[in-house]
Amino acid sequence: MIESWLERKSICICAGSGGVGKTTTSAAIALGMAARGKKVAVLTIDPAKRLAGALGLNELGNEERRVEADVDGELWAMMLDAKRTFDDLIEWHAPDERTRDAVLSNRIYQELSNAVAGSQEYMAMEKLYELHQQGRYDLLVLDTPPTRNALDFIDAPKKLAAFIDSRSLQFFTAPGFLGLKVFGRGAGMLFSVMKRATGIDLLEDLSEFFRSFGDMAAGFRERADGVNRLLADSRTAFVLVTSPSSDAIDEAAFFHHRLLDAGLPFAGIVANRVRPELPPENGAGAELEKMVGGELAAKVLASFEDERRLGARDQANLERLRKRLRRSPMIEIPQLDADVHDLHGLRLMDEYLFG
Amino acid sequence: MENILDRRLVLVMGKGGTGKTTIAAALGLAAARRGRRTVVVEVAEQQRLLGLFGKGARDHDEVQLDRNLFGLSIDPQRAMEEWLRHQLRSGTLAGLLGGSRIFQLLTAAAPGVSELVTMGKIWDLAQLERRTGGSVFDIAIVDAPATGHGLGLISAPGTYARIARAGPVARQAGRIDEFTRDPATTGIIAAALPEEMPVSETLDLEDRLAADDMALDAIVVNGVMPERYKAAEIGVLESLNGRGGPAARAALETALLEHRRAAGQSEQLGRLREEAGAGVSTLPFLFAPALGRPELEELARLLEGQL
Numbered sequence: 001m002i003e004s005w006l007e008r009k010s011i012c013i014c015a016g017s018g019g020v021g022k023t024t025t026s027a028a029i030a031l032g033m034a035a036r037g038k039k040v041a042v043l044t045i046d047p048a049k050r051l052a053g054a055l056g057l058n059e060l061g062n063e064e065r066r067v068e069a070d071v072d073g074e075l076w077a078m079m080l081d082a083k084r085t086f087d088d089l090i091e092w093h094a095p096d097e098r099t100r101d102a103v104l105s106n107r108i109y110q111e112l113s114n115a116v117a118g119s120q121e122y123m124a125m126e127k128l129y130e131l132h133q134q135g136r137y138d139l140l141v142l143d144t145p146p147t148r149n150a151l152d153f154i155d156a157p158k159k160l161a162a163f164i165d166s167r168s169l170q171f172f173t174a175p176g177f178l179g180l181k182v183f184g185r186g187a188g189m190l191f192s193v194m195k196r197a198t199g200i201d202l203l204e205d206l207s208e209f210f211r212s213f214g215d216m217a218a219g220f221r222e223r224a225d226g227v228n229r230l231l232a233d234s235r236t237a238f239v240l241v242t243s244p245s246s247d248a249i250d251e252a253a254f255f256h257h258r259l260l261d262a263g264l265p266f267a268g269i270v271a272n273r274v275r276p277e278l279p280p281e282n283g284a285g286a287e288l289e290k291m292v293g294g295e296l297a298a299k300v301l302a303s304f305e306d307e308r309r310l311g312a313r314d315q316a317n318l319e320r321l322r323k324r325l326r327r328s329p330m331i332e333i334p335q336l337d338a339d340v341h342d343l344h345g346l347r348l349m350d351e352y353l354f355g
Numbered sequence: 356m357e358n359i360l361d362r363r364l365v366l367v368m369g370k371g372g373t374g375k376t377t378i379a380a381a382l383g384l385a386a387a388r389r390g391r392r393t394v395v396v397e398v399a400e401q402q403r404l405l406g407l408f409g410k411g412a413r414d415h416d417e418v419q420l421d422r423n424l425f426g427l428s429i430d431p432q433r434a435m436e437e438w439l440r441h442q443l444r445s446g447t448l449a450g451l452l453g454g455s456r457i458f459q460l461l462t463a464a465a466p467g468v469s470e471l472v473t474m475g476k477i478w479d480l481a482q483l484e485r486r487t488g489g490s491v492f493d494i495a496i497v498d499a500p501a502t503g504h505g506l507g508l509i510s511a512p513g514t515y516a517r518i519a520r521a522g523p524v525a526r527q528a529g530r531i532d533e534f535t536r537d538p539a540t541t542g543i544i545a546a547a548l549p550e551e552m553p554v555s556e557t558l559d560l561e562d563r564l565a566a567d568d569m570a571l572d573a574i575v576v577n578g579v580m581p582e583r584y585k586a587a588e589i590g591v592l593e594s595l596n597g598r599g600g601p602a603a604r605a606a607l608e609t610a611l612l613e614h615r616r617a618a619g620q621s622e623q624l625g626r627l628r629e630e631a632g633a634g635v636s637t638l639p640f641l642f643a644p645a646l647g648r649p650e651l652e653e654l655a656r657l658l659e660g661q662l
Binding site for chain 2: 313
């Protein structure tokens with residue numbers, strides 16, 4: 001089924017709340033598409049996700065690594081290193097060595113490119129864009145952080161573009177802020193209030209930081225636009241991943257709403273760890289009692305009744321999701337015997353994803 | 356050992372889906388029962404924590420949830436306004452700056468600013484003298500974002516203290532950073548599940564905190580399935596393989612499946628206990644269809660006995 005969702009797609013973005021199996025689903029989609037002859041790369045941008053483990057690799061770097069898997073196509077994997085991606089980007093865009101070194105050695109640059117919060121989102125989009133531009137893969141599968149942060153990464157390029165587009169950048173880069181004249185009296189007032197809030201040192205450092213970028217800002221602006229176009233492109237597919245828990249389902253519905261609002265291409269939902277709907281015990285208790293005695297039969301029956309309740313709850317939750325998503329396509333993957341964390345487990349998921 | 360609920364700030368961290376919200380709520384109840392005036396805090400528009408207490412509305416201001424127990428959901432926009440008001444000591448000037456387009460675009464595009472002001476609000480809630488003049492709490496319990504972003508959140512003040520070097524931002528961010536890093540004032544609890552990936556991620560979180568000179572105070576493992584059967588009983592059930600009518604066979608299969616899952620859990624729990632530096636507490640898997648007040652009370656009681 002998922003093969004039809006991904007027909008003529010070159011990017012698949014898996015999103016959803018935490019703990020619903022996004023990483024394993026991303027890996028299983030990538031492995032399945034590779035098994036069907038495609039050259040696929042799967043990338044994770046959550047700094048804490050264990051994609052490497054799921055793919056049987058000891059570690060993942062900022063470069064794609066080939067996964068040893070018996071497939072007709074090729075499977076590659078990487079984990080985003082935001083700092084490295086940032087540095088590479090500067091290296092690539094800098095018109096000369098002086099500019100490059102000025103940025104790379106800038107204190108603010110070093111702190112921000114190392115910070116986990118925020119810079120991750122920019123760089124994830126950057127890496128996705130870069131890999132897409134290089135065109136070395138038939139399909140890129142992106143494993144994103146939990147929903148609310150996933151929205152941040154969709155918004156990140158827009159925020160950057162808005163900042164560069166506005167005259168805000170000039171406000172900071174005008175030499176010694178003398179250019180404030182350009183902005184009139186209001187700017188002078190703003191400057192003095194800002195100085196009071198941040199101190200003059202921080203403002204001067206910021207100015208130096210922005211100036212060190214020189215003409216590079218225009219290049220970043222173009223890339224941010226490129227990323228926005230890429231996300232909305234008809235060759236991109238957003239796949240929502242969820243579990244049948246009611247929290248996860250609320251998140252999935254929320255995210256679906258946001259995707260449609262933003263005009264982004266939604267393909268379908270994958271529901272993981274769905275417990276089966278069990279029939280009533282139907283005389284099993286009495287029969288078991290004869291086979292194993294009353295005490296053990298009662299325990300077995302208690303297990304059965306607990307699972308039956310959970311199965312009914314899962315089905316009711318999924319039905320609620322179906323209604324809220326107006327019957328969008330949905331793939332259900334049953335709760336498998338063991339927790340999926342290796343290639344073998346991924347192959348078990350294949351049957352349901354592609355069946 | 357001193358109780359973690361005697362500190363001023365407790366951060367509940369961990370992988371997504373491990374039950375951070377439930378644990379934060381149960382800890383809140385436990386702290387309130389000890390007579391501590393408690394506020395439970397959610398960040399990043401989660402809107403779940405208050406829902407557990409039947410409060411739907413998202414609000415940056417505290418709502419009373421129970422005796423001694425309050426809750427609030429931080430709105431980064433409002434947190435920014437409060438930060439500016441405090442820094443500028445003038446509502447007019449704060450409004451002028453916060454309302455300026457240049458400032459808005461800069462802070463929206465700058466990574467980590469939202470995290471910084473969110474930590475500012477969290478810090479403020481844990482102070483005996485509130486800078487925003489709000490009511491005073493004995494303890495603030497925070498339902499933090501999933502691991503990577505949770506770490507980003509707590510490291511933001513340190514990052515900005517270094518970026519600003521000197522001046523008001525550096526002073527304020529430095530104060531928050533110091534408070535969060537001081538084990539006398541701040542405790543960190545990791546929520547986990549007894550499964551392979553969540554256990555690995557918990558161990559990873561502990562390592563990453565250690566690399567930043569911080570430590571986990573406790574690990575709480577959620578959703579531990581009951582081990583209903585004795586080994587001999589499993590032997591009996593397995594020996595029945597394939598016998599009996601369809602209904603009996605379905606029940607047997609389900610029971611054995613549940614047993615295999617419980618056994619897998621106990622293996623992961625063992626690994627966590629062996630490899631983690633922090634102590635490990637457990638909470639049972641709840642079969643109830645929804646997490647209601649009685650379940651929360653029960654979890655609070657169980658946590659209180661273990662922490």
